[in-house]
Amino acid sequence: MSRYFADVAVLARKDLRLELRARSTVPSMLLFVITALVVFHFALPAESSELAAKGMLWVAIVFTALLGLGRAFVAEREERLIDGLLLAPCDRSAIWLAKTLSVLGFLVVAELVALPAFALFFSGIDGATVAGVALADLGICAVGTVLAAMAVAGRARELLLPLLFLPLAIPIVVGGVGASVTDEPARYLGFLALYDAVFAIISWASFEYVVTE
Amino acid sequence: MIQARGLGRRFGEKRVLDGVDLDLARGGFLLVTGPNGSGKTTLLRLIAGLLVPTAGELRVDAPRERVGFLGHEPLVYRELTALENLDLYGRLYRVPERRERIGMLLERFGLWDARNRRAETFSRGMLQRLALGRALLHDPELLVLDEPFSALDEGGAALLDRELAELRLRATFVVTSHDPERVAHLATDRLAFA
Amino acid sequence: MWLRNNQVPALAGLAAVLLCTSIALIFFYAPVDEDGLNQKIFYFHVPIAFTAYACFGWGAWKGLMVLWKRKPGADLESYVAIHQGVIFGALTLITGSLWAKFRWGVWWTWSERQLVLFLVLFLFYSAYFMLRYSLEAGPQRENLCAVYALFGVVLIPISLLAIRLAENYIHPVAFNKHGPQMAGSQFFTFLVALAGMLALAAALYRVELLGKRLDQRLRELREALVG
Secondary structure, eight states: OHHHHHHHHHHHHHHHHHHHHHOOHHHHHHHHHHHHHHHHHHHSOTTOOHHHHHHHHHHHHHHHHHHHHHHHTHHHHHTOHHHHHHHSSSOHHHHHHHHHHHHHHHHHHHHHHHHHHHHHHTOOOOHHHHHHHHHHHHHHHHHHHHHHHHHHHSSSHHHHHHHHHHHHHHHHHHHHHHHHHSSOHHHHHHHHHHHHHHHHHHHHHHHHHHSOO | OEEEEEEEEEETTEEEEEEEEEEEOTTOEEEEEOOTTSSHHHHHHHHHTSSOOSEEEEEEOSOGGGEEEEOSSOOOOTTSBHHHHHHHHHHHTTOTTHHHHHHHHHHHTTOGGGTTSBGGGSOHHHHHHHHHHHHHTTOOSEEEEESTTTTOOHHHHHHHHHHHHHHTTTSEEEEEOSSHHHHGGGOSEEEEOO | OHHHHTHHHHHHHHHHHHHHHHHHIIIIISOOOTTGGGHHHHHHHHHHHHHHHHHHHHHHHHHHIIIIIOOTTHHHHHHHHHHHHHHHHHHHHHHHHHHHHHHHSOSOOTTOHHHHHHHHHHHHHHHHHHHHHTSOSSHHHHHHHHHHHHHHHHHHHHHHHHHHHHHHHHOOOOOOOOOOOOOHHHHHHHHHHHHHHHHHHHHHHHHHHHHHHHHHHHHHHHHHHHO
C-alpha cells in the first residue's frame, strides 16, 4: 500500500519537475484564463446580473482545465514514454492518480490567479465559491485524466477531448454555479462531493483498461 | 520461459503476426530475424507485455519487474537529466542500492560525465546507451532488445557486446538485429520472419 | 425449434404485432385527456425514452463483459446497443419537442427534465462514436469504448440529479403540468406501447448485429485470402 503511494509520489513529482523545466502548460493556462475573463466582460451586456458573471467563471475554469488536460498525455504518447511506465511494476491506476494530481496542481495554480482576477474584474468570491472550485477541480481532474488518455489514443486527439469531456462536465458546472449563486451552497457542494467520489472510483478502476493496447 | 501458441496480433484490419509458435527455455537466447515490417517489433512488444495478443496464447514466466526492454524509442524524458531518468526508473523498479547501481551503470556506459545533463542534449548514440542503462537497471532476468545495436557508434557497440557476453549466463534473451551475425554466436534459438 | 432458428423474424413479427396493437389502443381505447390528441404523443415519447435507457444500459452491460469477462462478441454488441440507444434517444428528443410544440407552443423547453437529460445523453453518446471512429479496431478500441459506455450509465443518474438541482437557480419558465396520474386503461395502453418499443429495439438490435457480424466475417475471410 505504501509502495502504491510511493509510486504515485514518484510519478507526480516527475510530472511537476517536467513542467517546471518545460514551463509550457501552466503559463498557457494562466494566460488563457485571464484572457477568457476579459472576453466575458465584453460578452456580458450591461443588464446582466452579477450572478451571470459568476456562471461565466465556471465556464472559464472548465475550458482552462481542458487546456491543461489536453497536454497531459501528449509526451507520453508521442515519444511512447507511456511504455516506460507500463513496463514498470507499478499499478496502472497509480499512473492515473499521479497524472490527476499533477494536472490538479496546474489547475490550482491557474486558479490562484484566476479567482483574484475574477474578484477584480467582476465581483467578490465567497467561501462557498472557493469550496466549490476545490471540489470541482477534483472531479475535473479525475475524469479528465481518463478521457485525456482515451483521446490521445486515437487520431484527432485535440478535437476529441472537449467532446468527451464537456457532457461529463455539465454536472460539475451545475454543482459549482449552484454553490456560488444560491442560498444553499451546502447542497451543491454535497453534490460535487458525490460526483467526485463516484467518478473518481470508476476512473481509478478503469484506467488500466484505457492504457492497454 | 516463453511459450507461444498460434500467437497473432492485428492492428485494425492488418494482421501483423499470425500463427507464431515459440518455445524458449530459461537461459536461452532467441534471435529474431526478418525484413522491416515483418512483425519482429510487434513480437517483442508482445513478449515484453506492451501489447496483448489478438489471437492465440502467449505465456512469459517472468514478472514485469524482472523484464528489461529496449525498443525503438529510448523511453527517457527529454527534460530530465540522465541521473534523474535513471533515478525515476530505479524508484519505480525498487532497485536496491539505487544510487550505487545507477552510478555504476552510468560509468560503465561512459555517461558519468554527462550524468547531470538533460537527455535532450544527448546524441543518438548516448541516448541509446542511456536507454540500455534503463533496461538493465533492475537486473532483469528476461531481456527483450529490439535492434539494440542501431544508433550505436563503434564504442557503444563494443560496450553492448561486452554487456551481452557478461549477462549471457544470467538472463534469457529475445533479440532482433539488423546485423544478425554480430550476435549469432550467442543464439540458442532462431526465428525468421518472412 | 422454428423459433430458435428464426429469432430475428420472430422478434420483428412480435414488434409489429405489439406496435400495431398499441397504436390501435392509443387511438381507440385510451381515453382522451384534456390535452386532446397531443397527449397521444406521450404514449410514444415515454416508451421510446425508456427503450433508449434500456439500450444504453444494455450497452454498458456488454461493455462490462468486454472488460471483465473478455467475451469476444461483446464489443460489437455494446456498440450496436449504444447505436440503437442514440437512435431512440434522437426519437425521444423529436417526439418530446413535438409534444412541447403542441402543448405549449415552443419547440424546446428547459423545464422538461427528461428532455434536458436526453439532450445531455445524446451529446455524450454521440461523442462515443467520435471516440470509436478515431481508433483502429483492436483490444484498445474495445476497452476504451467499454469504459466510456460505463461512464455513460453512471452519468445518467448524476445528470438527472444535476438537472434537478439546476432548476433551483435557472428558474425555467414553469409550465402548467398535469401529473401523469394514469387511469387503468391509460396504463395498460402505455405498457403495450412500451413492450412494442422494446420489441422493436430488440429486433433492430438483432438485425444490425447480424449485419455487422456478417461484415466482420467478410473482412476476416478477405484478409485470410489475401494474407
